[in-house]
Amino acid sequence: MGVRQxxxxxxxxxxxxxxxxxxxxxxxxxxxxxxxxxxxxxGGTTGLGGDLTVPLVSNWLNLRAGYNFGxxxxxxxxAGIKYKADVHxxxxxxxxxxxxxxxxxxxxxxxxxxxxEMDLSSTVNASDxxxxxxxxxxxxxxxxxxSKEWAPYLGIGIGNAADxxxxxxxxxxxxxxxxxxxxxxxxxxxxxxxxxLVPLSDLLAEQAQLEDDLSGFKFYPVLTLGIxxxx
Numbered sequence: 001m002g003v004r005q006x007x008x009x010x011x012x013x014x015x016x017x018x019x020x021x022x023x024x025x026x027x028x029x030x031x032x033x034x035x036x037x038x039x040x041x042x043g044g045t046t047g048l049g050g051d052l053t054v055p056l057v058s059n060w061l062n063l064r065a066g067y068n069f070g071x072x073x074x075x076x077x078x079a080g081i082k083y084k085a086d087v088h089x090x091x092x093x094x095x096x097x098x099x100x101x102x103x104x105x106x107x108x109x110x111x112x113x114x115x116x117e118m119d120l121s122s123t124v125n126a127s128d129x130x131x132x133x134x135x136x137x138x139x140x141x142x143x144x145x146x147s148k149e150w151a152p153y154l155g156i157g158i159g160n161a162a163d164x165x166x167x168x169x170x171x172x173x174x175x176x177x178x179x180x181x182x183x184x185x186x187x188x189x190x191x192x193x194x195x196x197l198v199p200l201s202d203l204l205a206e207q208a209q210l211e212d213d214l215s216g217f218k219f220y221p222v223l224t225l226g227i228x229x230x231x
Contacts (some may be wrong), residue, residue: 005173008114015199021222022032024174030161030174033088036055036058036163036172036227036230036231037052037053037054037162037230037231038051038052038053038054038160038161038162038163038172038224038228038230038231039051039052039053039161039229039231040052040053040066040159040161040176040227040228041174041226041227041228042066042176042178042224042225042226042227043224043225043226044222044223044224044225045220045221045222045223045224046068046089046091046093046112046222046224047064047068047069047070047071047089047091048068048069048070048089049067049068049069049070049211049224050066050067051064051065051093051095051161051226051228052065052066053160053161053162053228054162055162055163056096058162058163059099059102059103059160059163060095060098060099060102061096061097061098061099062099062106062160062161062162062163063095063097064094064095064096064108064110064161065081065092065094065095065099066092066093067091068089068090068091068092068093069089069090070088070089071086071087071088071089072085072086072087072089072130073085073086073087074087076120078120078144078209078210078213078214080123081124081140081206082099082122082124083120083122083140083142084120084121085118085119085120086118086119086120086121086156086196087116087117087118088116088117088118088119089116090115090116090117091112091113091114091115091116092112092113093110093111093112093113093153094110094111094112094219095109095111095153096108096109096110096160097109097110097157099160103160104158104159104160104174104230105156105157105158106147106156106157106158106159106160107155107156108153108155108156108178108180108226109152109153109154109155110152110153111150111151111152111153111182112150112151112153112182112184113149113150114146114148114149114150114151114182114220115140115149116145116146116184116220117143117144117145117146118143118144119141119142119144120140120141120142120143120144121139121141121142121145122139122140123137123138123140124137124138124140124143125137125138131198136188136195136197137195137197138193138195138197139193139194140191140192140193140194140198141191141192141193141194141208142180142189142190142191142192142207142210143189143190144187144188144189144210144214145187145188146184146185146186146187146188147184147185147186147187147188148183148184148185150210151182151183151184151185151220152182152183153181153182153183153222154178154180154181154182155178155179155181155222156178156179156180157176157177157178157179157180158175158177159174159175159176159177159193159228160174160177160227160229161174161176161228161229162199162230163230165182172229172230173227173229173230174228174230175225175226175227175228176224176226176227176228177224177225177226178222178223178224178226179222179223180221180222181219181220181221181222182219182220182222183219183220184217184218184219184220185218185219186211186215186218187210187211187214187215187217188211189207189210189211190207191203191204191207191210
């Protein structure tokens with residue numbers, strides 16, 4: 001219940017952040033005489049989400065902020081144990097898009113406020129996986145988070161939601177692509193045995209093994225596709 005309330009609260013914060021950014025940026029944009037705010041709906045490795053794009057220097061430099069969310073429930077095998085995973089996507093990107101050729105190609109840098117996390121669960125015969133118990137069934141649960149709450153991002157992409165009109169329509173509609181990665185740091189794993197049958201030393205060893213196996217995801221890949229409209 002607590003996890004769900006936390007996720008719900010973060011989602012509300014994300015939506016309020018994007019709406020607040022819109023009301024803060026629009027007066028600056030109007031004062032500068034720059035017109036064209038882009039809204040993007042997208043999906044990919046960060047989940048489902050949306051971006052708000054505002055030009056800082058028309059067709060050259062844009063500010064982009066957004067919100068991503070979603071869930072996946074794959075099965076994964078780590079350290080010889082098959083876990084059911086519940087992956088929660090929650091992040092807020094705050095990015096600068098640089099268009100060096102005044103076109104659709106962009107180089108992007110910034111940060112992701114990263115609340116991605118993963119819950120793992122497995123019910124196993126302890127003797128089969130070397131958990132120090134000759135007989136009995138162990139029930140393992142783990143929560144995985146990442147050490148970098150503010151994760152630096154670097155990538156490239158195609159699309160300019162604030163300026164381009166890919167389809168040459170009365171209302172500017174176009175497509176976007178982002179390819180990059182953000183550095184989310186080392187995994188933090190909390191492993192418990194609700195059955196109480198696994199010796200603490202073996203439980204800690206399994207937790208360390210999980211952290212080692214997941215350490216290859218310090219850089220999280222970002223690949224998203226989107227469609228945008230400019231107002």
